[in-house]
Amino acid sequence: MxxxxxxxxxxxxxxxxxxxxxxxxxxxxxxxxxxxxxxxxxxxxxxxxxxxxxSKEDLWLAVLETAYAQKRAEEHALETTTLPPMEAMRALVRFNLRYTAAHPEFVALLNQENIHRAAYLKRSGAVPALYSPLLAALSRVLERGQAEGVFRAGVDAMQLYVSILALGHFYIANRHTLSTIFGTELTTEAALAAREAHIEQVVLGYLRP
Missing domain, CATH: 1.10.10.60 (Homeodomain-like)
Known part of the structure; x- marks a missing residue:
């Protein structure tokens, strides 16, 4: 590079x-x-x-780093630290689902890198550094929510963030096969909105004191 x-x-x-x-x-x-x-x-x-x-492998890593950086830049723009705790969580849920839906190429890159067991991402110092501030900001949101009595204590910020990602990523990555399996179209805006509302309920329900 x-x-x-x-x-x-x-x-x-x-x-x-x-x-x-x-x-x-x-x-x-x-x-x-x-x-x-x-x-x-x-x-x-x-x-x-x-x-x-x-090399092609170095270009692959550069593309991965760029993709992660672009997502984190948009996620950072949410400014969750200035929102009320529950609104911050809703914003985080909505962003991650909608971003994944709007960027199927990001899903494809992550799926491929996981096939390689993150062999190339392990060479990156840039991508892990993007997520330390995120987890710190999320921890502050959780602390504010706990202080206001709207979130329970003992929530692990990393586990919560991974769950938010998983609830959206799996749906987007598999919505064509899921549509076929369940006989209902999951690629429409209405289906995406329903999934968004469901994830909000799951996350906020988990966080309830």
Whole structure:
């Protein structure tokens, strides 16, 4: 990955490569993705890709880091620390479900990286660093909720966040198969809104004193 400052033109080329790689990796995974296809999508050449990123595996990691960073930037913009505790939890639930629904490529990347047992993500110092502030902020929301008498004590912030992610991610990642299994269409806006309301009830019910 390039560390030195890039010219505006070079930065634009690098971003086009990242955007093209996201599409190719989401569709085909790391193993199936072709550097030639990424270069064509980016209107670049393979030499540029290797110059900016070093290898296909390094490009994969750069795409992962970028995807995580974009999600966390939007999540941070919720400013849950300034919202009343229950509204902060509702906002967190809504954001994670809606973001996952709007970004199927993010789901695809995570599924692929889990197939690799996070072998590439383990090389990243950037992604874990994104989540320490999140858990600290969530802990403060829980503390405020407990002080106001709307949340129970003893809630683990990491476990709660993982549960919120799981309740939305599983639904989005599997909604086509679930639609077939249960004979009801789960890909509509109405179905997504119903799922959103259900997750809110589950999370807030768990947090009730």
């Amino acid at each position: 390039v560390e030195q400052a890039l010219s505006p033109r070079a930065a634009a080329t690098r971003q086009r490569i990242l955007d093209a790689a996201l599409v190719e990796f989401a569709a085909n995974g790391l193993a199936g993705a072709r550097v030639d296809e990424i270069a064509a999508r980016a209107d670049a050449n393979k030499r540029m890709i290797y110059a900016y990123f070093g």
